[in-house]
Amino acid sequence: MKFNIKFGQIKPSYWLVMALFFVMPMAFAKKSDKILIFSKTAKYHHQSIAAGIQAIIKLAEENGFVADTTTNSKKFTTENLKHYSAVIFLSTTGDVLNNEQQQVFENYIKAGGGFVGVHAATDCEYDWAWYGNLVGAYFSNHPKQQEAVLKVTNKKHLSTKHLPEEWKRKDEWYNYKWMAPDLNVLITIDETSYDAGKGKMGANHPMAWYHDFDGGRAFYTALGHTDESFKEEAFLKHLLGGIKYAMGKKK
Numbered sequence: 625m626k627f628n629i630k631f632g633q634i635k636p637s638y639w640l641v642m643a644l645f646f647v648m649p650m651a652f653a654k655k656s657d658k659i660l661i662f663s664k665t666a667k668y669h670h671q672s673i674a675a676g677i678q679a680i681i682k683l684a685e686e687n688g689f690v691a692d693t694t695t696n697s698k699k700f701t702t703e704n705l706k707h708y709s710a711v712i713f714l715s716t717t718g719d720v721l722n723n724e725q726q727q728v729f730e731n732y733i734k735a736g737g738g739f740v741g742v743h744a745a746t747d748c749e750y751d752w753a754w755y756g757n758l759v760g761a762y763f764s765n766h767p768k769q770q771e772a773v774l775k776v777t778n779k780k781h782l783s784t785k786h787l788p789e790e791w792k793r794k795d796e797w798y799n800y801k802w803m804a805p806d807l808n809v810l811i812t813i814d815e816t817s818y819d820a821g822k823g824k825m826g827a828n829h830p831m832a833w834y835h836d837f838d839g840g841r842a843f844y845t846a847l848g849h850t851d852e853s854f855k856e857e858a859f860l861k862h863l864l865g866g867i868k869y870a871m872g873k874k875k
Contacts, residue, residue, distance in 0.1 A: 625684045626815075629657070637770075639775075644722065645714075645857075646839065650845025652670065655872075656688045657689040657691065657709065657723045658691075658692065658707055658708050658709065658872065659680075659684065659689060659692070659694050659709065659711070659712060659867065660689050660691075660693070660694065660699070660705070660708045660712065660763050660770065661677055661680055661681075661692065661694070661712045661714050662692055662693075662694060662695070662697075662699075662709045662711055662712065662713055662714065662716060662720075663676075663677065663693065663694075663695055663713075663714040663715065664694075664695040664696070664697055664715060664716055664720040665695075665715070665716060665717045665720070665744075666717060666719050667717040667718035668717050668744070668747070669717070669750060669848065670715040670717075670743065670744055671851065672715065672743075672848065672849060672850055672851045672853065673714055673852065674757070675715065675853075675854040676714050676848060676854050677693050677716065677856075678854070679713065679822050679854035679855075679860060680714070680863070680867070681693070681866050683744055683860060683863070683867070686862065687868075689733065689871070692708075693737065696724070697720055697721050697725050698725075700721060700725040700728050700729055700733075701728060702728055702731065703788050705728065705729070705732045705737065705748050706732075707762075707832065708737070709737070709738055709870075709871040710738030710739065710740055710841075710867060710870035710871045711729070711737065711738070711739055711740070711871060712739075712740040712741075712746040712852040712870075713739070713740070713741050713742065713748065713759070713761065713869065714742045714743075714745070714834050715743045715744035715745065715848070715849075716744060716745055716747075716748045716750060716825065717744050717748055717784070718747075718749045719748075719749060719750075719751070720748060720749065721749070721752075723786075723835045726749075726752055726754075726755070726769065728837070730754055732815040732840075733837065733839060733840035734837055734838055734839040734840065735760065735839065735840075735844075736839055736840055736872075737840045738818075738840055738842070738843075738869075738870030738871050738872060739758055739759070739837075739840060739841070739842040739843070739845050739870055740842075740844070740866050740867055740870045741760075741842070741843070741844040741845070741862075742760045742844075742845060742847075743762070743796075743845070743846060743847065743848040743849055744849075745759050745844065746760075746761045746762055746763045746800065746804070746844065746846070747762075747763040748758055750762060752798070753769065753844045754838075756802070756804065757804050757838075757843055758821060758837050758838070758842050759842065760803065760804045760833055760835065760842065760844050761800040761802060761803040761809050761830075761844070762800060762801055762802045763798055763799075763800060763803065763820065764798075764799045764802070765799050765802035765821065765823040766796050766797055766799060766821070766823075767797065767818070767820060767821035768819075768875070769795065769796045769843060769849065769850070770794060770797075770818050770819065771792060771794045771817075772790070772792070772794075772795075772797055772813055772814065772817045772818035773789070773790055773792050773813070773814040773817035773818075774791040774793065774811050774812070774813055774814070774831060775789065775790055775792070775812050775814055775849070776788065776790075776791060776796075776809065776810070776811055777790050777809055777810065777811065777815070778779065778808070778809070779808045780806075781810055781834065781865065782864075782868050782869050782874075783810060783832065783834075783843065783845070783862045783863070783864075783865030783866040783869065784810050784811065784832075784859075784862065784863030784865065785865070786858065786862075786865075787811075787862065788793040788859050790814075791811075791858070792817075793850050793856070793858075793859075794852075795846075795847050795850060795853060796844070796849035796850070797813055797820065797831075797849070798825075798831075798846045799820065799821065799823030799824065799825055799829075800825065801823075803830070804835075806835065807828045807833040807834075807835050808818075808833055808834050809832075809833045810830075810832050810833055810834065810837050811830050811831045811832040811845075812828070812829055812831060813829045814828075815829055824842070828863055831845070831846045832844065832845040832846065832847070832862070832866075833845065834869055841869060841870050841872065842852055842867075842870070843866035843867075843870050843873075844865060845862060845863065847862070847863075848863070849861055860872055
């Protein structure tokens with residue numbers, strides 16, 4: 625079967641429809657491959673935030689997605705967040721969102737959005753119970769930075785499949801005063817391998833976890849206090865796996 629249609633015989637609207645047919649899927653694909661790094665601090669400001677931003681942007685470039693970054697909570701609008709498949713709270717501290725922005729973020733997660741909390745993201749929004757359940761814990765205190773042994777309890781997740789069963793490294797190890805129930809724990813810390821200080825939690829001391837929450841996906845890692853963390857290949861792969869999970873990627 626042959627079609628002998630001349631260009632002039634086809635109405636302009638046809639070409640417009642055809643253009644949209646090819647362009648629109650590409651536009652939506654770009655949106656689904658964007659993440660937002662949010663690093664506003666209202667209390668302690670971690671020096672490693674700058675190194676973390678650079679590292680995550682590089683991870684994004686190397687893995688085919690785009691990372692935007694902001695400390696401006698005014699970016700938490702329905703119109704803006706709809707462009708991102710995941711939002712990373714990179715060592716955020718204190719009260720960083722107002723009531724309206726909190727509601728926008730809740731709606732974003734309920735609509736299927738993703739969340740990644742890094743290190744001090746648990747030292748954040750203590751009066752917003754929904755956030756506490758999203759991130760999974762609230763920070764209590766920490767001892768001095770030191771080497772410790774981490775135990776990888778789930779090696780099937782994107783963030784841990786490359787890790788050894790026992791992972792020795794130096795960081796700032798958080799203790800928690802509250803933890804949400806039903807978290808999928810990925811990594812725990814062996815308190816016999818370091819001085820956990822006055823806030824020690826005993827045999828059950830999680831350091832990284834994930835869970836489906838309120839329609840969306842949430843991943844948290846307590847690692848990432850030091851600048852050196854963001855140059856460490858094993859940690860970067862751990863963080864990348866968490867980001868991919870939050871974005872809804874399975875591979």
